[in-house]
Each structure stands twice: as C-alpha cells, then as structure tokens.
Amino acid sequence: MNRTMIIYILGCILKTEGVLMALPCLVALIYHESQGIAYVIVAVLSLIAGMLLTIRKPKDYIIYLKEGCIATSLSWILMGIVGSFPFMITGEIPSFIDALFETVSGFTTTGASILSDVESLSHCSIIWRSFTHWIGGMGVLVFIIAIVPLSGGSNINLMRAESPGPSVGKLVPKVRHTARILYIIYFGLTLLEFIILVMAKMPVFDAVNTSFATAGTGGFGIKNDSIGSYSVAIQWIVTIFMILFGVNFNAYYLLFFGSIKKALSMEEVRVYFGIILAAITAITINIYSMCSGVWDAITKSAFQVGSIITTTGFSTTDFNLWPQTSKTILVLLMFVGACAGSTGGGIKVSRFVILIKTIIKELNSYIHPRSVKKIKVEGKPVEHEVIRSVNVYMITFILTFVVSVFLVSLEGKDLTTNFTAVAATINNIGPGLELAGPTHNFGHFGILSKIVIVFDMLAGRLELFPMLLLFHPVVIKEMLADKRKYRVK
Numbered sequence: 001m002n003r004t005m006i007i008y009i010l011g012c013i014l015k016t017e018g019v020l021m022a023l024p025c026l027v028a029l030i031y032h033e034s035q036g037i038a039y040v041i042v043a044v045l046s047l048i049a050g051m052l053l054t055i056r057k058p059k060d061y062i063i064y065l066k067e068g069c070i071a072t073s074l075s076w077i078l079m080g081i082v083g084s085f086p087f088m089i090t091g092e093i094p095s096f097i098d099a100l101f102e103t104v105s106g107f108t109t110t111g112a113s114i115l116s117d118v119e120s121l122s123h124c125s126i127i128w129r130s131f132t133h134w135i136g137g138m139g140v141l142v143f144i145i146a147i148v149p150l151s152g153g154s155n156i157n158l159m160r161a162e163s164p165g166p167s168v169g170k171l172v173p174k175v176r177h178t179a180r181i182l183y184i185i186y187f188g189l190t191l192l193e194f195i196i197l198v199m200a201k202m203p204v205f206d207a208v209n210t211s212f213a214t215a216g217t218g219g220f221g222i223k224n225d226s227i228g229s230y231s232v233a234i235q236w237i238v239t240i241f242m243i244l245f246g247v248n249f250n251a252y253y254l255l256f257f258g259s260i261k262k263a264l265s266m267e268e269v270r271v272y273f274g275i276i277l278a279a280i281t282a283i284t285i286n287i288y289s290m291c292s293g294v295w296d297a298i299t300k301s302a303f304q305v306g307s308i309i310t311t312t313g314f315s316t317t318d319f320n321l322w323p324q325t326s327k328t329i330l331v332l333l334m335f336v337g338a339c340a341g342s343t344g345g346g347i348k349v350s351r352f353v354i355l356i357k358t359i360i361k362e363l364n365s366y367i368h369p370r371s372v373k374k375i376k377v378e379g380k381p382v383e384h385e386v387i388r389s390v391n392v393y394m395i396t397f398i399l400t401f402v403v404s405v406f407l408v409s410l411e412g413k414d415l416t417t418n419f420t421a422v423a424a425t426i427n428n429i430g431p432g433l434e435l436a437g438p439t440h441n442f443g444h445f446g447i448l449s450k451i452v453i454v455f456d457m458l459a460g461r462l463e464l465f466p467m468l469l470l471f472h473p474v475v476i477k478e479m480l481a482d483k484r485k486y487r488v489k
Contacts, residue, residue, distance in 0.1 A: 001067060001479065002058070002064075002067050004056065004058045004059070005063050005067065005071070006063075006067060006070060006074065007053055007056075008053065008054055008057070008058050009063075010053055010074060010078055011049075011051070011053025012050065012054060013050070013075045013078055013079060014046045014047070014050030014053065015046070015050030015051065015054065017046050017083065018042075018043045018044070018045075018047035018050060020131070021039050021040075021042060021043035021046070023131055024039045024086070024124040024127050024128040027124045027127045028124035031122075031124070033123060033124050035086075035090040035122040035125060036124050038086040038090045039124060041089065042082065042085045042086050042089070066475070069466035069469045070469060070470065070479075073466045073467050073470050074470075076462065077458065080107055080458075081100065083103040083107065083128075084096065084099035085099075086125070086128065087103070087125065090122065092120075092122065093114070093115070097447055097450050100454060101442065101453070102115065104454050104458060105425075105430075105457055106132030106133055106220060107135065107136035108460065108461035109136050109217050109311070109343065109345065110219075110311075110425055110428045110430055110457045110461075111133070111218045111219030111220050111312065111314075111428075111430030111431075112430045112431070112436075112453070112457070113442065113443075114442050115441060116441055117224060118221060118223065118224055119222070119223060123205065126222050130222070131212055132218075133212050133215070133220060134190065134212040134213075134215055137186070137216025137217060138183060138343060181253060181257075182249055185252045185253065189215065189252075190212070191211075193210075193211045193237070193241045196237055197210060197211065197237055197238075200234050201234075205222075206222060210222070210238065213314070214242055214245060214312060214314075215241075215343065216245075216343055217245050217311050217312040217338065217344045219307065219312045219313025219430045219431075225315075226314050226316065227314045227315065228317065232299055235299060235303055235316055236302075236303075238303070238314060239303045239306045239307075240306075242314070243273075243276060243309075243310060245310060245312075245344065246306075246309065246310035246339060246342050246343075247272065247338075247339055248266065248268055248269060248340060248342055248350075249341050250266070250341050251263045251266050254266075265378070267377055267378045268350045268377075268378075269339060272309075272349045275349070276306065279305045280298070280302050282325070283304070283305060283329055284298050284301045286325050287323065287326055290322070300316060300317050304317070304330060305333065308333045308334055308429060309333040309336060309337065309338060310337075310338045310342075311344045311427055311428045311429045312344075313424075313431055315438035318438055318439050320438060320439065331420060331423065334346065334423050334427050335347055335423065336348075344428075345428030345461065346428070346429075347393075347394070347427070350377070351390050351393065351394070354375065354377065354382060354387060354390050355390060355391075355394065357375045357377070357382075358387060358390075375387065393464065393465075396464050397426075397464060400468075401422060401426060404426065404453075405419055407452045408422055408452055408453070411448075411449055413435060414434060416433050416434045417434040417435040420433040420436055421435075421453065422452075422453070425457050426456040427460055428460045428461055455467065
C-alpha cells in the first residue's frame with residue numbers, strides 16, 4: 001500500500017481546507033464578529049498540519065483504486081473533523097458529535113441539521129455551513145486533481161472514488177482538464193443563480209448562501225423555515241436550479257462544447273425529467289384541495305419534488321402533513337435521486353434505467369431462451385461489468401440501509417422516523433418524515449444514532465464502497481503493517 005501517497009493527499013486536503021476557511025474569516029471581518037477568530041485559528045493550524053504532512057514528497061505518485069478509495073474516505077472524515085472545530089470553539093455547537101454531524105452533513109451535501117434555531121448562528125458560521133455544501137458538491141479531491149501531480153492513472157482512481165454514479169469517465173483525454181471543466185461549469189451555474197436571485201430582490205448574503213446550498217444540492221437553509229419565507233419568484237428560481245444541478249454534468253459539457261443534439265438525447269437525462277414531471281403532476285392533483293389554487297399546488301409540489309429527487313432538502317411547506325400518496329412519492333424519490341455525474345445523491349437514475357432494462361432482458365429470456373441481446377443505454381451496449389457493479393451496489397445499499405435502520409431503531413422511536421431518517425441521510429437528502437420531518441431536526445437522536453447517521457451520510461456520498469473498504473480486514477492489516485515498517489525505518 002502506498003501509505004506515503006495517502007498521507008500526502010491528506011496533507012493536501014488539510015491545506016485546501018485551511019485556505020477555504022478564508023471565506024468565513026472574511027465574512028466575520030465584514031460583520032465585525034468575534035467568532036471569526038475561531039476560523040482563523042483552525043485555518044492556521046490546518047495549514048501548518050498540511051504543510052508538515054506534505055514536506056515528505058512521495059517517491060511514487062502512483063495510486064491505485066484501493067489506495068484511491070482509502071485516501072478518499074480518510075479525506076472526507078478528516079474534512080468533517082477539522083471543519084467541526086470552529087463550531088465547538090465558538091460555542092455555537094459545543095458538542096463534538098453534534099458539530100461533527102453538522103459538518104459532515106454539510107460536506108456530504110445532506111443538509112440534515114441538529115440545530116433548532118439556525119438564525120442564532122453568526123454570519124461566519126452560517127456561510128461556513130453553506131460553503132461546505134459547495135465544497136462537497138463537486139468534491140474537494142476533484143479540485144485537488146487539478147493541482148497535485150499524479151501518474152499511472154491515479155487521477156481517475158481518485159475521481160472514481162469520489163464522484164457519484166455507476167461509471168465515471170473523462171470528458172477530455174486528460175483527467176486534470178476534465179476536473180477543470182467540471183469546476184468551470186459548476187462555478188458558472190452557481191454564479192448565474194446568485195445573479196438571478198439578487199435580481200429577484202433576495203439579500204446578497206442570503207443569495208450567496210442559497211446559491212452554495214443549491215449548487216451542492218445540500219439544503220442548509222439560513223432561515224428556520226428554510227425557503228418558505230421567500231417570495232414565490234425566488235422559490236421558483238431555486239426550484240429550477242435544484243433540478244439543473246441534478247442533471248449529469250456531461251450533458252452541460254456537450255451543450256456548451258459539443259453537440260446540443262447529443263446533450264438533449266441523453267437517456268438518463270430524459271428519464272430524470274420524465275420522473276420529475278410525473279411526480280409533480282401526481283402530487284399537484286393529490287394536494288390540490290389543501291392549497292389556495294392550482295398555481296399554489298404546482299409551486300409547492302414542483303419545489304418539493306425538485307428538492308427531494310435532487311437530494312437538496314430545502315422545503316417551503318411541511319410536506320409531513322400532505323396525504324399519504326404524496327408522502328409515498330417523495331419517499332420513493334429519495335431513493336431514485338438525481339443523475340450520475342451531478343451534485344445530487346441517491347441511488348441515481350442511471351442505475352434504475354440499467355436495472356429495469358436488466359429485468360426486461362431477464363423476462364424476455366424466459367420467452368426466448370436462445371435469444372442473445374445486449375442491454376443498451378443511449379444506443380450503446382452496456383458491458384457486463386457495469387451491470388454486475390450496479391447489482392452489487394444495490395445489494396450493498398439494501399444491506400447497509402437495513403443495518404442502519406435496525407441500529408437507529410434501538411432508541412425506540414417510531415418506524416417512519418427511523419426509516420425516513422436513514423433514507424434521507426444515506427441518500428444525502430436531509431429531511432425525512434415524522435420526527436425527522438422538515439419542521440424538526442436530528443438533535444433529539446442519541447449518540448449511537450448520530451454516529452450511524454454520520455457514517456450513512458459519508459457512505460452515501462462516496463457510493464458506499466470507499467467507506468466500507470476501511471473496515472476490510474485486509475486493508476486494516478496492510479495499514480498496520482505499513483505503520484510497523486515505517487517505524488522500523
């Protein structure tokens with residue numbers, strides 16, 4: 001195992017996080033807040049620790065998929081721990097578990113919170129919460145790929161470990177250029193939303209935070225009622241951008257730099273928009289009697305469908321009070337999630353497309369046993385390895401989900417709360433139903449449940465396997481063996 005390279009990457013992560021904390025420091029300076037000192041302290045210590053870890057340059061810059069997964073998992077855990085320190089130092093979230101929960105929820109773009117009064121936070125802490133969404137949305141390692149010189153396919157191994165979806169490819173021949181293109185598109189869409197929100201008369205500070213949270217499909221609101229107190233125009237702007245950030249970024253690359261026809265013909269994107277339109281229509285009809293008119297019903301249903309399927313987690317109404325049919329649709333959308341290659345979470349639309357086509361192929365094989373037909377997506381045959389990985393992912397997801405629900409249920413809360421709390425966090429959504437609903441928070445959960453949920457948020461964001469790999473006996477043995485060798489030297 002290339003332990004030196006893993007340590008080097010962790011050092012780069014610490015330095016990057018230290019630099020990124022300049023934003024809350026600047027906000028504290030603008031608003032004359034003493035809480036900014038905490039961010040300065042953590043930023044400086046993070047930079048120093050990062051420099052110490054990167055002093056020793058790796059002799060071998062090659063990092064294979066196993067090391068890539070381990071480095072990615074440890075990086076995200078480290079980011080969560082370091083990012084939680086300012087909350088504890090300021091006293092705004094004094095408990096380590098609670099501060100870690102809030103920070104991991106931010107970086108994984110989950111948006112589940114333990115806070116009952118968000119508006120009591122300082123401006124610098126509010127901006128840091130929202131900024132963690134933006135950082136985690138595209139992935140900090142994708143950003144580092146453009147900086148750290150790696151070789152032997154190491155870039156793509158890191159990107160595969162961090163990027164969501166059943167398969168991760170390159171937009172252009174060089175992975176570093178792919179990372180830059182992704183961030184250009186990401187930054188451009190974020191800036192566009194910010195400008196439109198300001199034009200819609202949203203305060204600048206609110207617009208910055210909302211743009212960060214929407215871009216990362218995170219959902220941390222800066223108001224206690226999330227987005228509910230803003231105008232209908234602003235709610236529609238957020239709805240549109242939530243849905244746009246749930247689209248596969250490959251489509252934007254094709255749209256801006258390639259063929260518009262190819263971008264519009266992407267099967268996953270078409271299915272994604274089809275699911276959204278169907279869900280909005282069904283919920284609008286179902287909640288019509290509870291609303292003040294057709295437009296009000298469409299506005300509320302469109303916002304919540306966009307928020308849930310993209311795993312953003314914003315809310316404009318307490319959908320926990322909606323009819324059972326509407327709530328069932330929302331819970332199903334939690335599992336579907338957004339497109340692969342987007343900032344959204346969930347199982348991903350592309351996996352469901354492949355699974356449905358696999359089922360159809362299997363049914364056809366019973367009717368025509370001798371027929372040999374390949375599963376095709378967008379007119380191209382899907383390799384057996386991709387189908388196998390999708391099936392294995394689904395099995396692993398179900399097992400992880402079941403174990404998590406069982407562990408959380410030990411507290412004795414109702415099944416709906418436990419089920420949707422795990423569903424909302426492993427799919428990186430945020431709010432669930434009942435005691436985990438949009439008008440509640442996760443502060444009432446015990447320590448064990450919070451630890452389980454923190455793991456679920458990280459596992460969900462990293463597509464399960466990078467986190468689970470940390471517990472593999474062989475990996476643990478190799479890490480300990482490397483440590484002993486390092487001491488002998």
